[in-house]
Amino acid sequence: WSAPVIDGVMMLEREYRFKNFKLALDFANEIAHLAEEEGHHPAILLEWGKVKISWWTHAIRGLHKNDFIMAVKTDSFYKS
Amino acid sequence: WSAPVIDGVMMLEREYRFKNFKLALDFANEIAHLAEEEGHHPAILLEWGKVKISWWTHAIRGLHKNDFIMAVKTDSFYKS
Numbered sequence: 001w002s003a004p005v006i007d008g009v010m011m012l013e014r015e016y017r018f019k020n021f022k023l024a025l026d027f028a029n030e031i032a033h034l035a036e037e038e039g040h041h042p043a044i045l046l047e048w049g050k051v052k053i054s055w056w057t058h059a060i061r062g063l064h065k066n067d068f069i070m071a072v073k074t075d076s077f078y079k080s
Numbered sequence: 081w082s083a084p085v086i087d088g089v090m091m092l093e094r095e096y097r098f099k100n101f102k103l104a105l106d107f108a109n110e111i112a113h114l115a116e117e118e119g120h121h122p123a124i125l126l127e128w129g130k131v132k133i134s135w136w137t138h139a140i141r142g143l144h145k146n147d148f149i150m151a152v153k154t155d156s157f158y159k160s
Binding site for chain 2: 021022025028029032035036041042043044045046047048058
């Protein structure tokens with residue numbers, strides 16, 4: 001994960017690679033469903049063979065402990 | 081649609097708004113499935129309540145007639 005500052009907001013960002021579009025789409029959907037369950041929503045950028053996830057807390061325009069927890073959970077979906 | 085030049089590549093880009101995350105996710109999936117059917121894949125940026133679609137043709141690093149056709153098809157999913 002990297003922590004770029006975009007428009008003044010620090011985010012946790014990571015790009016995951018996949019062999020094709022379908023696998024990337026499946027991962028994007030898993031993270032989307034995780035987000036709905038947790039009530040915390042990242043930016044999910046889906047392209048052919050890759051997905052970039054960005055976590056931040058809108059209310060504070062920056063990073064909260066929960067974003068780091070979500071980042072770890074996101075990783076666990078990629079490994080499984 | 082706008083046509084920004086990003087890293088030297090002209091793209092067709094549009095952001096669609098939704099009432100919640102679920103509706104945005106459903107739209108993202110519709111466009112993802114359209115992309116698989118057509119064998120042409122955009123960038124799909126999903127956030128809470130919005131989806132940004134970017135079409136371009138990787139092989140020519142720019143816009144081809146097909147990108148404009150895909151943009152029109154993308155709109156048709158939003159209207160329906």
